Amino acid sequence: MTKTSLWIFALLALLGLSNAHAGPTADASVKKGFIQCGVNTGLAGFSQPDGNGEWRGIDVDLCRAVAAALFGDAKKIRFTPLTAQQRFTALQSGEVDILSRNTTWTFTRDTGLGLNFVGILYFDGQGFMVTKKRGVKSAKQLDGAAVCVQPGTTTELNLADYFRANNMKFKPVVIEKFEEVLNAYFAGRCDVFTTDVSGLLAVRASRSANATDHVILPEVISKEPLGPAVRHGDDHWFDIVKWSLHAMIDGEELGLTSKNIDQQGKSTNPVIQRFVGAKGEFGKMLGLNNRWAYNIIKQVGNYGESFDRNLTPLGLHRGLNNLWNKGGLMYAPPLR
């Protein structure tokens, strides 16, 4: 090989490198033309098909954001509804590329299950719901109750821990299908239904005949940081999903919304210019189009917009999920 051709070869190799080569998951998604996203079978506000069969919810929006970042088109996404028990196997086996299904980030899942949680989409905690006519005021009064719960969840374990810690007994009624476990609660098979407080609020608002017949007890017995997860072993894909989430949060912090981003994007503020891709090469570093973050905000909206659209109508408040500078915990690393 001559010296010149060696140089050209080295240069080409370098170009290839600087062009941030996409990982296998992103490559495969580009090839098939869509991202496969695992969501809940039907939890109002998080992931549920609307009257037209269109999936709606904050978990769904995260997946749309990734599609917007990868393809520049939030519609290039397909959803796989998964039960609590199917979800991890579906992700491990490659049936879905992202698991965005109100899933709690725990140590075991992050390590032993071969998953990588990309961040926290919703700060939650486990609570109890009982019928009002029971007159129960505190979870400490639940000794001997029959409790409806879904299997294979952190909820099931927290429940056992809480009753053990408080020296109380309970009868679990464990049914896999969300619909069936709700039916059992509303039919009076159980005294208590337990899941994350957001889930309780969503169920109370969307499934009960009369929302005022059910009370959510004041005790929140666990930390449930819900977030999207990807498989181990594809750092590039991990980065794309992680920064799609961060872009939604950073977008809100910068005051960029789907409505004003075209207007605001013209701002001379360097932070915003970087965000919309007018300056810098942040897209390239992710192996994406430089307008990736702009596309997320334009097509899906920022975190606050998604929250207002999906969760506020159910009576959920921002609370812990407000931005860090507004008294909440939502804090994304800066895009720089």
Place this chain on the structure above:
Amino acid sequence: MDAEFDPAANTTGKARALFRPRHRAILYQTLLAAMVCLAAWYFISNAVENLLARDIASGFGFLNREAGFEIGERTFLAYNAGDTYFKALAVGLLNTFRVAALAIIFSTIIGVAIGLARLSPNWLLMKLATAYVETIRNVPLIVQLFFWYALITESLPGPANALNPMPGVFLSNRGLAFPVVTAIFPVALQYPVLTGFNFTGGALLSPEFAALFLGLALYTAAFIGEIARAGISSVESGQFEAARSLGLSETQVMRFIILPQALRVIVPPLTSQYLNCTKNSSLAVAIGYPDIVSIANTTINQTGQAIEGIAIIMLVYLTTSLAISAFMNWYNQRVALRGAKA
């Protein structure tokens, strides 16, 4: 085989050996076995490689870890959330045995009755039995389980307004609570009492168990009814006539003449039904009865070890089914025609 028909007759000794049907059969079988082994090796090594690549834990070490979840009901074995996965699975296994054994016993009794009713000269009884068989047999079992479960949980009152047909017996959407004998001399009974949310003391038959048991027993009974009918119909009518002419009563005819002959036809397909019944009990998952599949599923989900969990489920059903088969084969030999086959 005749030498003149052997296509290898003219070739050398070595080649001839290869062409002999017996040798050829051995060769094919070895090849087939090798292919099966190769395929198994391929899938296993692939799975192991994928598990390693994705950092997914493997092995059966998890069995000794704390399960951390409660189980709604148990048979014999005491259990709490602090026990191991191994014990949790054992509780699930015993729950499977309990519901399958009871369903087998009751489906046999109901099934034989239905089979006799379908042959009954009483028109109404015969039609009712036919309607039962055709209805139950043609509706999927899982639908029937949902039906029984909904019927129990939706139509029965809450524990505070429980039906109280007999002293100490309460029927509500929490199940059937009844007294248990705690001592025999002198006889002491422990009665269920409503304390707080639910009944304590005595024994409780949960709605999940009741729905699964009812569904399984009634469903299997429809099939057993047809098997019993076929068995009885297979006995020649001359046998009935001869038995009656001896002056035997109808019951005696059935018991001493017909059934012993019918059993020879009944037992082999009956074995299949018993196996089906046991395997169908895994539909428990749908209505929340904590059987082995339900517990193993939860274990898989909490530990992420799907391959090990599924292997345990397969092993359990395989062992159970083979045990039932072995017992039924032994019984079949007892009722078979003596001297018919060694």
